[in-house]
Amino acid sequence: MVHFTMPMRRGRILAMLALLTAALPAAGRAADATRGADLFDNYCGECHTTRAGGGSRSAPNLFGLMGRRTGTVEGFAYSDANRAAGWVWTPETLDTYLAAPKTAMPGTVMKFQGVKDAAERADIIAFLATLHG
Amino acid sequence: MVSLPKTRGHGGRGAPTLFTCKATSLVVTIFLGVLAAVPARAVPSFSDQTGEACSACHVGAFGPQLTAHGRAFKLTGYADGQASRQFPMVSGMAELSLTHTAQGQDGGAAPGFGANNNGAVDQVSVFVAGRLYDHLGVFSQTTWDGVGHHIAWDNTDLRYGREATLAGLESILGLSVNNAPTVSDPYNTTPAWGFPYAAAKLAPHPAAASLIEGGLAQRVVGMTAYGLFADLLYVEAGGYRALGGGPLNTLGVAIADGPVVDGTAPYGRVALQHEDLQQSAALGVFGLSAHVFPNNDRSAGTDRYTDVGLDASYQWHPNRNHTLGANATAILETHSLPASVALGLADSAPGHLNSYRLNAYYTFQQTYGLTAGVFRSTGSGDAALYGSDPLTGSANGKPNSSGYILQADWTPFGKTDSWAAPWANLRLALQYTGYTQFNGASRNYDGTGRDASDNNTLWLLTWLAF
Numbered sequence: 206m207v208h209f210t211m212p213m214r215r216g217r218i219l220a221m222l223a224l225l226t227a228a229l230p231a232a233g234r235a236a237d238a239t240r241g242a243d244l245f246d247n248y249c250g251e252c253h254t255t256r257a258g259g260g261s262r263s264a265p266n267l268f269g270l271m272g273r274r275t276g277t278v279e280g281f282a283y284s285d286a287n288r289a290a291g292w293v294w295t296p297e298t299l300d301t302y303l304a305a306p307k308t309a310m311p312g313t314v315m316k317f318q319g320v321k322d323a324a325e326r327a328d329i330i331a332f333l334a335t336l337h338g
Numbered sequence: 339m340v341s342l343p344k345t346r347g348h349g350g351r352g353a354p355t356l357f358t359c360k361a362t363s364l365v366v367t368i369f370l371g372v373l374a375a376v377p378a379r380a381v382p383s384f385s386d387q388t389g390e391a392c393s394a395c396h397v398g399a400f401g402p403q404l405t406a407h408g409r410a411f412k413l414t415g416y417a418d419g420q421a422s423r424q425f426p427m428v429s430g431m432a433e434l435s436l437t438h439t440a441q442g443q444d445g446g447a448a449p450g451f452g453a454n455n456n457g458a459v460d461q462v463s464v465f466v467a468g469r470l471y472d473h474l475g476v477f478s479q480t481t482w483d484g485v486g487h488h489i490a491w492d493n494t495d496l497r498y499g500r501e502a503t504l505a506g507l508e509s510i511l512g513l514s515v516n517n518a519p520t521v522s523d524p525y526n527t528t529p530a531w532g533f534p535y536a537a538a539k540l541a542p543h544p545a546a547a548s549l550i551e552g553g554l555a556q557r558v559v560g561m562t563a564y565g566l567f568a569d570l571l572y573v574e575a576g577g578y579r580a581l582g583g584g585p586l587n588t589l590g591v592a593i594a595d596g597p598v599v600d601g602t603a604p605y606g607r608v609a610l611q612h613e614d615l616q617q618s619a620a621l622g623v624f625g626l627s628a629h630v631f632p633n634n635d636r637s638a639g640t641d642r643y644t645d646v647g648l649d650a651s652y653q654w655h656p657n658r659n660h661t662l663g664a665n666a667t668a669i670l671e672t673h674s675l676p677a678s679v680a681l682g683l684a685d686s687a688p689g690h691l692n693s694y695r696l697n698a699y700y701t702f703q704q705t706y707g708l709t710a711g712v713f714r715s716t717g718s719g720d721a722a723l724y725g726s727d728p729l730t731g732s733a734n735g736k737p738n739s740s741g742y743i744l745q746a747d748w749t750p751f752g753k754t755d756s757w758a759a760p761w762a763n764l765r766l767a768l769q770y771t772g773y774t775q776f777n778g779a780s781r782n783y784d785g786t787g788r789d790a791s792d793n794n795t796l797w798l799l800t801w802l803a804f
Binding site for chain 2: 243247248250251252263307314316318320321
């Protein structure tokens with residue numbers, strides 16, 4: 206079960222803003238959430254689920270990620286670094302994190318080297334922005 | 339890992355001796371004590387521990403071929419997963435097969451089996467595998483051999499590994515206590531985890547193999563320290579010592595059936611690797627140097643083996659539907675066998691044996707796999723070392739063998755949405771091994787008229803993991 210750390214209305218507004226922001230041209234092109242879904246499946250799908258109300262695997266469920274504070278999916282044992290970061294996931298924080306997770310958040314246990322291609326990151330973020338209630 | 343029929347080249351039988359190394363005994367005692375202390379709860383696995391499907395760590399959704407994620411899991415101590423989970427740590431595996439060789443084997447492929455077209459339960463294994471504590475985990479296999487009808491410990495690896503930052507470099511540092519050189523290795527180019535990942539036990543196999551190709555497997559215990567620096571440089575170093583007859587007997591291994599290391603056999607491994615989201619590559623070298631008593635006969639001193647391996651691998655996985663890759667390994671062995679000469683097990687002390695393997699594979703939808711490989715062994719001739727027994731021997735005393743392996747397999751489960759995941763896993767494989775040279779010759783290699791191609795083998799495998 207996903208719990209937001211802020212009122213749902215604020216979360217939805219943030220998610221909509223995130224969707225709009227993610228759809229802004231990145232490196233001269235519009236972000237493509239459909240391509241982002243494919244990239245997410247290839248890069249992230251073995252560990253993360255995205256189904257509303259779904260559980261977590263080895264990594265937390267990402268439904269409703271935009272606007273959520275780090276380390277707050279109930280029942281998931283986050284790293285100390287993730288819990289203590291205190292970030293709110295936005296297109297900007299996600300872009301920084303996905304580019305180099307271990308550099309952006311030292312101590313994270315996510316075994317993922319990062320998405321180096323800015324356009325791919327933008328597409329994935331655009332997809333993640335669609336995952337809201 | 340499947341145990342192939344024993345190879346020759348490292349001596350014959352001798353008298354067993356008592357366990358003499360207290361330090362080794364202590365290590366083994368602690369090692370087994372740790373394993374015995376593990377609570378066995380239901381039917382666990384790494385997959386249950388991590389919450390990930392088999393496909394996250396294994397090419398083709400079935401072990402032992404690792405993805406980059408699987409290598410990271412191994413290097414960090416088999417310890418990933420949700421700490422709050424109550425995961426059991428026992429898993430099982432079974433191999434059932436049908437074996438056909440081009441010509442039958444007079445007297446039966448093995449005691450209790452016919453000359454050809456044999457069905458068998460090749461092996462049944464029980465694994466204790468999972469996280470013991472933060473950064474500490476174990477992979478331990480015990481196997482019942484359905485052909486030889488005995489039970490023994492198999493590949494075992496207890497390791498501690500964790501991420502660290504050294505001089506600003508993201509690194510993984512760890513320690514492994516294991517029972518075979520290269521079991522600790524994260525790549526699928528080294529002997530313990532190389533292709534073929536399973537092979538027919540009821541078919542003839544070439545007699546010669548270098549020492550590092552299983553000659554010391556389960557007969558030693560070793561400790562290695564390793565580090566992966568900046569996701570670029572992998573370094574591992576350590577040593578292996580012999581287990582005594584008592585502990586080996588307890589573990590189901592006859593000490594007189596193979597070489598026994600004298601002192602410590604140093605092992606080392608260096609690899610350069612590159613990994614990104616769609617491909618990975620590695621290029622490395624590994625090696626072992628060992629003084630051994632042939633078949634534990636200590637009356638004539640020791641033989642010395644120096645094995646150096648060169649390996650390379652590449653894997654391309656543009657998405658979860660396609661994985662394409664290749665592995666290449668060359669092992670160059672030089673040996674000096676004065677003890678074997680004195681014992682009448684070899685004619686010449688100096689010699690060499692080189693082994694080459696190359697394979698390429700493609701997996702579609704993590705389900706359908708094709709692998710094609712070639713292999714070749716060449717070395718110095720020795721009529722005593724490579725005797726002239728019918729079927730298994732060499733009439734000209736040469737170890738040279740070569741051939742190819744083709745495999746097609748189907749792995750219906752093991753994916754994120756698979757039925758009964760992660761408990762139900764199946765691989766159906768059809769494997770064909772063709773020999774162009776066997777134990778020194780293409781024709782009449784054993785002096786009784788048998789040709790290398792007579793050993794060509796068609797093997798149908800049902801491989802279960804649960």
